[in-house]
Amino acid sequence: MSEEMNVNELPEIQEGTVVKVKVETVEDNRVIVSIPNAKYDGIIPISELSSLHVEKASDAVSVGDEFEAVVTKVEDPATDADKKTGNYVLSKRKVDAEHAWEKLEKQFEAGEILEAEVKDVVKGGLVVDLGVRGFVPASLVEDHFVESFEDYKGKMISFKIVEMDREKNRLILSHRAVVQEQKEEQKGEIIQNLQAGDVVDGVVQRLATFGAFVDLGGVDGLVHISQLSHEHIENVEDVLEEGQKVKVKILAVDPDEGRISLSIKDTLPGPWENIQEKVQQDAILDGVVRRLVTFGAFVEILPGIEGLVHISQISHKHINTPHEALKEGQDVQVKVLEVNENEKRIALSIKALLEDDTVVEEVVEYELPEQETGFSFGDLLGDKLKDFNKKD
Structure with a gap:
């Protein structure tokens, strides 16, 4: 009778009350817990143990675990004739979620990095438990393409919250954001040392x-x-x-x-190193016209090596610009006039390999008589001689 009175004197526990519980028995689909100073024990269905799906209750809790849970239903034989014994139905998941959201909101505002174990790999990404279900889309796992995420299951990974909606129970996480942030920090340190x-x-x-x-x-x-x-x-x-x-x-x-x-x-070794061994004075080489300038043409005679054909060394004929005789990309033969390794300068000539076909006109002066009549000297004096002979 005294025990009955003691039970009746225990404080009333109603729906919505948060109580501390201790796991006494773990069954496949539920957990039996004791509640200090309560009339009855409590029952937590497997669906109310975690925000994530669990196959067995033992995947979420063990005998002896202590935690807070909220009463979702009171089964009292005094008011329910179908019940022979009293029980409290509780939810661990709802209390965990309440605490988790409060903490996550502060961490989100502060931009904190979180660590959590990857609980599952699903189509489209990863699932983690942060007191509430967190989802990491595949595009936010790494900063590079990942073919399979199976190796991520069970690993502890760092995340940043990129989106959260408490009312919709939506929590989107990104591991890629952490990776990129770390790389930026590392990049800054490396750049400072370069x-x-x-x-x-x-x-x-x-x-x-x-x-x-x-x-x-x-x-x-x-x-x-x-x-x-x-x-x-x-x-x-x-x-x-x-x-x-x-x-x-x-x-x-x-x-x-x-x-x-x-x-x-x-x-790499420069093309001008030991150039005098590669290009010698008076050598005749094949080249390509790379650039035309007002004072001549630059001809590539070896990879990375250009020499100058001065405008005076392009043709025997007088030209006003190199464009009159050459064009860029044209294949030419040149003669090496000078090699200067120190100044990285090579003088070339195209003219030296061409025949001089310039015609030079010579002016010859002839001393002509003042007047040419067509008559000889004897013809002019003939009649005078005849008259002289007659007098004799």
Whole structure:
């Protein structure tokens, strides 16, 4: 009788009351919990154990676990004739969600990075448990394409909240945002340590029509197509491929813009090195006219090596501009007049290999009589001689 009175004197627990419970029994589809100072034990259905789907109750809790739960229904035999024993039906999931949303809202506002275990891999992304169900779309898992996410299950991964709606129970997370943020920090540190003139190792990350992006260990720099080789390059693919290891010289670093200009050409032996062994005075070489200027033509005689044919060395005839005799891209033969390795200068001549077909007109002066009559000297004096003979 005293026990009955003690039970009746216990405080009334109603729907909506949050109580602390202890797991006493774990069954397949429910958990039996004890509630301090309560008339009856409590029952938590498997669907109310977690915000995520669980196959067995033991996947979510174990005997002896203590936590808070909210009463969702009171089964009292005093008011319900169908019930022989009293029970409280509770939800752990709702209390966890309430606490979780409050915490998540603060973390979202602060831009905090969260860590959580990937509980499941579903079509379109990953599922994590942060007290509420969080979803990571496939496009927000990494900053690169991932063919399969199966290896992510069970791993602890860091996330940032990108979208949340408490009323709709919607929580969107991004691991990619964390990766990109970390890379930006790493990029800043690397850029600070790079100096123009340094020669460093890199890996070709990506090819473009205008050049190649090279990874310097967490930060990419651009090698413009003009900086790939001493030779003229039409297509980047002709000299580089993705994944190729290269040495590059740092030309310029812009920390504010995060830009790094690189050169592969400057790490290679220059075409002018030992040029006098490759090109000797009086040698006759084949070349291509690369540029025409007012004072002559630049002819490429070796890859990356151009010599100057002065306008006076283009033709035996007088020309006003090189365009009168040559055009860019034209194949020509030239004679080497001079090689200056120090000044990187080669003087060439086209004229020296051409025959001089210039006609020089000579003016010959003849001393002519003042007047030509057509008569001889004897003819002019003939009659006078006859008269002289008669007198004799």
